[in-house]
Amino acid sequence: MYTQALNNLEAVSDIEDAERGAAFQARIDNEEKIEPNDWMPEGYRKTLVRQISQHAHSEIVGMLPEGNWITRAPTLKRKAALLAKVQDEGGHGLYLYSAAETLGASREELNEQLLSGKAKYSSIFNYPTLTWADIGAIGWLVDGAAIMNQIPLCRCSFGPYSRAMIRICKEESFHQRQGYELLLTMCRSSEEQKEMVQDALNRWWWPSLMMFGPSDKDSQHSAQSMAWKIKRFTNDELRQKFVDATVPQAHYLGLTIPDADLKLNEETGHWEYGEIDWSEFARVLKGDGPCNKQRMKARQKAHEDGAWVREAALAYSEKKKSRRGQQAA
Amino acid sequence: MSEKTTPLWEVFIRSRNGMAHRHVGSVHAADAEMALQAARDVYTRRGEGLSIWVVPSAEIVASDPGSKDMMFEPTGTKIYRHPTFYDIPEEVGNM
Numbered sequence: 312m313y314t315q316a317l318n319n320l321e322a323v324s325d326i327e328d329a330e331r332g333a334a335f336q337a338r339i340d341n342e343e344k345i346e347p348n349d350w351m352p353e354g355y356r357k358t359l360v361r362q363i364s365q366h367a368h369s370e371i372v373g374m375l376p377e378g379n380w381i382t383r384a385p386t387l388k389r390k391a392a393l394l395a396k397v398q399d400e401g402g403h404g405l406y407l408y409s410a411a412e413t414l415g416a417s418r419e420e421l422n423e424q425l426l427s428g429k430a431k432y433s434s435i436f437n438y439p440t441l442t443w444a445d446i447g448a449i450g451w452l453v454d455g456a457a458i459m460n461q462i463p464l465c466r467c468s469f470g471p472y473s474r475a476m477i478r479i480c481k482e483e484s485f486h487q488r489q490g491y492e493l494l495l496t497m498c499r500s501s502e503e504q505k506e507m508v509q510d511a512l513n514r515w516w517w518p519s520l521m522m523f524g525p526s527d528k529d530s531q532h533s534a535q536s537m538a539w540k541i542k543r544f545t546n547d548e549l550r551q552k553f554v555d556a557t558v559p560q561a562h563y564l565g566l567t568i569p570d571a572d573l574k575l576n577e578e579t580g581h582w583e584y585g586e587i588d589w590s591e592f593a594r595v596l597k598g599d600g601p602c603n604k605q606r607m608k609a610r611q612k613a614h615e616d617g618a619w620v621r622e623a624a625l626a627y628s629e630k631k632k633s634r635r636g637q638q639a640a
Numbered sequence: 641m642s643e644k645t646t647p648l649w650e651v652f653i654r655s656r657n658g659m660a661h662r663h664v665g666s667v668h669a670a671d672a673e674m675a676l677q678a679a680r681d682v683y684t685r686r687g688e689g690l691s692i693w694v695v696p697s698a699e700i701v702a703s704d705p706g707s708k709d710m711m712f713e714p715t716g717t718k719i720y721r722h723p724t725f726y727d728i729p730e731e732v733g734n735m
Contacts, residue, residue: 399685410665412666624646624670625670
């Protein structure tokens with residue numbers, strides 16, 4: 312009897328879920344925003360928690376390759392700009408964690424997933440920043456690719472994610488412009504500096520294209536995310552937009568894109584690019600990039616070193632509360 | 641994960657004089673003072689605000705979106721609460 316009753320309950324809730332699911336999809340199709348306390352399918356919630364938290368982790372880990380150069384910036388102006396940019400990345404990470412937490416994930420849980428290596432972050436941050444030109448290349452290419460990805464996310468169906476993305480996009484434009492201006496200054500300074508910029512482009516170009524994720528035919532999450540209007544464009548569509556925008560910018564700097572197959576298709580107006588080395592992408596994502604271990608170690612150390620600060624702050628807050636309690640009594 | 645968790649605070653910012661405080665997001669902080677400082681650092685890096693409120697998230701009571709109809713639908717039929725419900729002859733002029 313008991314099992315049967317349970318089965319009945321499940322059947323009823325399945326029908327209910329199907330009805331609610333249809334109503335939910337109708338809201339999405341109608342371009343309504345979904346808010347945290349609204350009913351949503353578990354898959355939608357899980358997809359968003361995964362995507363938003365990975366996005367947040369990427370911002371936080373992304374502070375490391377650039378932070379590496381703050382003390383060595385060539386002028387005070389560049390140093391102030393880089394410092395502001397790295398602060399922004401930290402802020403962006405926090406906006407995004409805050410959005411993920413509205414879905415019921417706790418900050419501690421999300422942080423733990425990053426530190427244990429369970430959660431992924433953007434593969435691009437596992438490459439090293441070898442010269443000052445890399446700082447310009449990151450602003451121009453990495454932030455440029457991020458902007459391409461993020462602008463459509465401003466219209467994402469989940470309200471808190473969409474609002475966080477609007478703030479982030481407003482702030483991100485400065486990141487790309489300071490990077491490009493930095494490179495332009497170097498390219499106009501001396502042959503030697505221009506070579507340094509070319510070398511940076513050679514190393515960052517392909518990893519930047521990989522930032523858009525696997526090719527559409529291999530992307531496992533795309534179709535459902537498009538139906539839920541979390542994603543608005545496919546990986547390959549966004550990658551093409553990025554290439555089309557960036558190639559003329561490279562030519563303006565007098566640089567060569569490191570792709571022998573790159574050519575303008577006069578008919579479509581699109582720049583056609585060569586095959587991406589997906590084995591490299593898979594390798595870096597799996598943890599075997601040039602800096603994966605270093606990045607994880609830096610995050611773990613920061614978390615451990617900060618433990619006493621978190622404990623002390625909480626202890627102080629408890630003490631103040633209990634004193635107030637005593638005075639009241 | 642055995643550590644005690646740091647409380648969550650909702651952040652509201654007044655962007656200009658004459659405007660209401662508006663919800664912008666949340667921060668984690670051990671106490672109110674640190675919550676204000678964190679909110680300043682996270683949400684006002686470009687002069688976005690003149691004033692900040694922080695409120696412990698646990699203290700916010702929200703209506704249930706599921707009972708949206710029960711809460712708000714009744715006013716939909718009360719059209720006599722709007723000025724256009726009343727006919728005033730044109731010659732009276734603007735009112």
